Amino acid sequence: MSEKTNPNLTLHDVTDKLEGDDEKYATALKTCGEVFAEVEAIFNDENYLSHAGWFKDESNNEGDVVYAKDTPHGRMVTISTELPMPVEDVMKETWNGMEALPEWNQNINFAARIAAPTSNFDIVTYGNNDVLVVSGREFVSARIWRKVGDGFILASRSVTVPSFKSKHKGKVRAHLHLAGARFRPNPENPETTLTDVVMLADLKGYLPKMIVNQVIGRIMIMDTVTNRRHFQNLKAKRTNN
Numbered sequence: 001m002s003e004k005t006n007p008n009l010t011l012h013d014v015t016d017k018l019e020g021d022d023e024k025y026a027t028a029l030k031t032c033g034e035v036f037a038e039v040e041a042i043f044n045d046e047n048y049l050s051h052a053g054w055f056k057d058e059s060n061n062e063g064d065v066v067y068a069k070d071t072p073h074g075r076m077v078t079i080s081t082e083l084p085m086p087v088e089d090v091m092k093e094t095w096n097g098m099e100a101l102p103e104w105n106q107n108i109n110f111a112a113r114i115a116a117p118t119s120n121f122d123i124v125t126y127g128n129n130d131v132l133v134v135s136g137r138e139f140v141s142a143r144i145w146r147k148v149g150d151g152f153i154l155a156s157r158s159v160t161v162p163s164f165k166s167k168h169k170g171k172v173r174a175h176l177h178l179a180g181a182r183f184r185p186n187p188e189n190p191e192t193t194l195t196d197v198v199m200l201a202d203l204k205g206y207l208p209k210m211i212v213n214q215v216i217g218r219i220m221i222m223d224t225v226t227n228r229r230h231f232q233n234l235k236a237k238r239t240n241n
Contacts, residue, residue, distance in 0.1 A: 004026075005026035005027050005029075005030055006026065006030065007019070007022075007023045007026040007029070008029075009029050009030065009032065009033045009121075009144075011033060011036060011144070011146050012146040012147065012148060014120060014146060014147075016029060016117070016118040016120055016121045016144070017118070018117050018118070022115070022117040024163070025115060025117050025121075025123060025142075025161075027159070028123055028142040028159040028161070029117075029121055029142070029144075031142055031157050031159050032121060032142045032143070032144035032155065032156075032157070033144070034157070035144075035155045035156065035157035035178055035180070036144055036146070036153065036155040036180075038155075038178055038180075039153060039155040039178060039179075039180030039182075039198065040148070040153055040155075040180075042078075042180065042198055043153065043180070043182045043196060043198075048078075048196075051067045053069060054067035054068060054069045054078070055067065055068055055069070057077060057217035058217035058218055058220070058221050059221075060221055060225070062225065064079060064081060064221055064224050064225065065079065066078070066079045066217040066220050066221055067079070068213075068216075068217060071200065073177045073200055073202065074177070074200060074201070074202055074209075074212070075200070075212070075213050075216055076178070076198065076199070076200040077198070077199055077200075077216055077217050077220050078196065078197065078198040078199075079196075079197050079220050079221070079224050080194070080195065080196045080197075081195050081197075081224050081227075081228055082186060082192050082193065082194055082195065082228075083183075083192060083193045083195050083227075083228060083231045084191075084192050084228075084231055084232055084235045085191070085192070085193060085231050085234065085235055086185070086190065086191055086192075086193065087150070087151055087152065087183050087184065087185045087193045090183050090193040090195070090231065091145065091152040091154070091183050093231070093234065094154065094181065094183075095143075095145060095154070098111055098113065098124055098126070099111050099112055099113060101126065104226070104230050104233075105223070105226050105227070105230070106129070106226070107128050107129055107219070107222060107223060107226065108126060108127070108128055108129070109126075109127045109128060109129045109136055109168075110125075110126060110127050110168065111124065111125070111126035111127075112124065112125055112126070114140070114161060114164050115161075120144055120145055120146065121142070121143070121144045122142070122143050123140070123141070123142045123143075123159065123161060123164075124140075124141060124142075124143060125138065125139065125140045125141075125164070125166070126138075126139055127139065127168055127171055135172070136171055137171060137172050137173070137174040137203055137204070138166060138168055138171040138172065138173045138174065139158065139173070139174055139176055140158060140159060140160075140161060140164060140166075140173065141156045141157060141158045141159060141176050141179070142156065142157060142159045143155070143156040144156075148182075149184075150184070150185055151182065151183050151184035151185060152182070152183045153180065153181070153182050153183075154180060154181045154183075155178075155179070155180045156176060156178075156179040156180070157176055157177065157178060157179070158174075158175045158176040158177070172203070172204050173204065174201055174202060174203045174204050175201065175202040175204060176199075176200075176201050177200040177201060177202060178198070178199065178200045179197075179198070179199045179200075179201070180197070180198050180199075181195060181196065181197050181198075182195070182196040182197075183195055197220070197224070199216075199220065201216070
């Protein structure tokens, strides 16, 4: 008989506790604990901000730069930007606004929560439209967030949910090895948020590795620009109201 997975997870003095039927998500919660530790280690690495050990992958005329490094699981990419809202608001919108992504992100085809067992842990599914030479992919992943210092860290990884049946037949299900975001108040302007994002994904299908490596950084640039514009629009609406 296999050992039962612990239905509780404690990180940064906060405990996610699964009860009743939600205990079926214990393995996903455990996965979240593992990916959170990996994401936090990346952001805390002394070479992260200097990008030592990373190489410049993509850039645009807005000053955005994607850095990358090759790992046994594929190419990991990261980008940093400044969002024009306070850190608490950025974290709240990123977490709670997930299902509204298709309304403002042209790259996202659908997005939904499968389950939200705690306020810090959920399981989501989303899919992107065809982007560049990559046809649309579907993801099923678990997310977790914690307040860390005066900011926040959010981490995510693909999980298997036996009870979930996809409504989007024909889409290749990609595997998200790791995704994370760190939100910190800008010390020079607390009304804005310094944001770092890291991602490592296996897009699956029959895409050659060379093609994936060519487009993954471009996709991250596109999402960063779109996300920043979204927060600019949210700020403008609040100002007008």
